Amino acid sequence: MTGLVVRAHGGRRNHYRPLISPLSPDADAVGLAGRFRDVFGADTLYLADLDAIMGRGDNHAVLRAIAHAQPSLELWVDAGLGDRGTLSAFLAACPGRPVIGSETLSDTQLLSSAPDALLSLDFNGDTLLGPATLIPAIEADCRDLILMSLHRIGGDLGPDLALLHAIRRKLPQCRQHVAGGVRNGDDLRRLADAGAAGVLLSSALHNGRIGTTDAVPLCN
Numbered sequence: 001m002t003g004l005v006v007r008a009h010g011g012r013r014n015h016y017r018p019l020i021s022p023l024s025p026d027a028d029a030v031g032l033a034g035r036f037r038d039v040f041g042a043d044t045l046y047l048a049d050l051d052a053i054m055g056r057g058d059n060h061a062v063l064r065a066i067a068h069a070q071p072s073l074e075l076w077v078d079a080g081l082g083d084r085g086t087l088s089a090f091l092a093a094c095p096g097r098p099v100i101g102s103e104t105l106s107d108t109q110l111l112s113s114a115p116d117a118l119l120s121l122d123f124n125g126d127t128l129l130g131p132a133t134l135i136p137a138i139e140a141d142c143r144d145l146i147l148m149s150l151h152r153i154g155g156d157l158g159p160d161l162a163l164l165h166a167i168r169r170k171l172p173q174c175r176q177h178v179a180g181g182v183r184n185g186d187d188l189r190r191l192a193d194a195g196a197a198g199v200l201l202s203s204a205l206h207n208g209r210i211g212t213t214d215a216v217p218l219c220n
Contacts, residue, residue, distance in 0.1 A: 001050040005029050011150030021206035033066045046200050049079040060093045067095035080104045102130030108137040120146040142173045152181030154203050164194050185214035
């Protein structure tokens, strides 16, 4: 947000502030990307361009700087890609694999034109944000999903295992990546046992609850 890494909490974006931690001493996104690679051996980095998601500008320059500084990192970028115009503009201006967030998706037909994009199913509690027809629209898809529990982000609530089970029943052909509430290695192991293909982590890395020895194999 506004060019800086911010600490997300509960999806209340107007209250987000620059993230300062041992990993992020100055909230600089380019430097933090390098530390994720150097400290944790990261090969994939998820980024949310919150200004673009909220419709008040973008952080394209920062995204390009990260890609230039860390060419070995695969970037997954959620940048408010809700229609063909914003998706086309993003693909022309920025590196990375697009993430289409249900929160900002205006037309499910966009998904058919972006088969390689990840789809983030954005939940506020039990409510899926976005078109009511979204789940039926992707029943034949085999795309990667992010199960984004916005109300759990930055909290100490644990991951939403019930949501993972429910989406795996509805969309068993998709790979699910869980985001929000993951606290420690025990949570990682529970998610692996429940069939998660991956986990998005931030707070647990910054506060040291998850380190390099906590990695567990997830589903492919």
